[in-house]
């Protein structure tokens with residue numbers, strides 16, 4: 302099943318407006334045909350970065366959202382405003398949000414519904430902690446996160462779904478999963494998806510995330526169920542991110 306590889310840069314709480322715009326300007330002519338690319342700046346940089354990316358094949362995404370469209374929700378940003386700023390993607394359920402901001406499978410589910418209703422492309426992050434993996438909980442955790450995120454959403458609405466498998470112990474640590482660990486987890490996640498959304502599971506892109514760098518990208522992306530990467534640290538430098546994007550070209 303041919304799935305278009307998708308590389309997304311998660312800038313987290315990094316890069317000013319000027320730095321983000323400059324990075325996108327440099328990235329614009331480095332996206333090969335057949336590879337989908339997006340960058341995810343802070344909310345305040347969303348609009349200028351989307352303006353800078355306009356007319357190119359660099360997409361833009363938010364790193365989170367709220368599920369109510371508008372109203373008295375001080376400090377929140379909804380898919381409506383993310384779309385208005387010119388973005389096409391939203392990252393949901395990143396492990397840092399689960400760890401530091403009380404994100405749960407249930408809130409991810411509510412946000413996912415709101416993102417889909419607005420026609421934005423969701424990147425739903427899942428992944429186990431080291432304690433969970435070492436305690437033999439890997440599969441139970443991934444299954445719970447997949448089932449929880451997709452709860453009550455008909456397969457017909459999930460055509461654009463992207464999953465990012467990010468083992469928490471590999472994020473920002475330099476400890477990348479082995480290609481076998483990544484492939485095994487991705488195959489397991491796809492099997493869980495199949496149980497929930499049927500044959501659409503073969504079209505859902507599953508990105509790997511966690512210390513993806515130019516020197517390990519090719520091998521990870523060469524695994525049959527690894528359809529792209531969600532890149533943190535290495536997405537902050539144009540040369541590194543462009544090298545990872547290039548590695549996605551079959």
Ligand code: PGA
Nearest residue numbers: 472473511512532533534
């Ligand atoms: P990292 O982050 O590439 O810096 O490990 C990945 C992520 O958290 O999305």
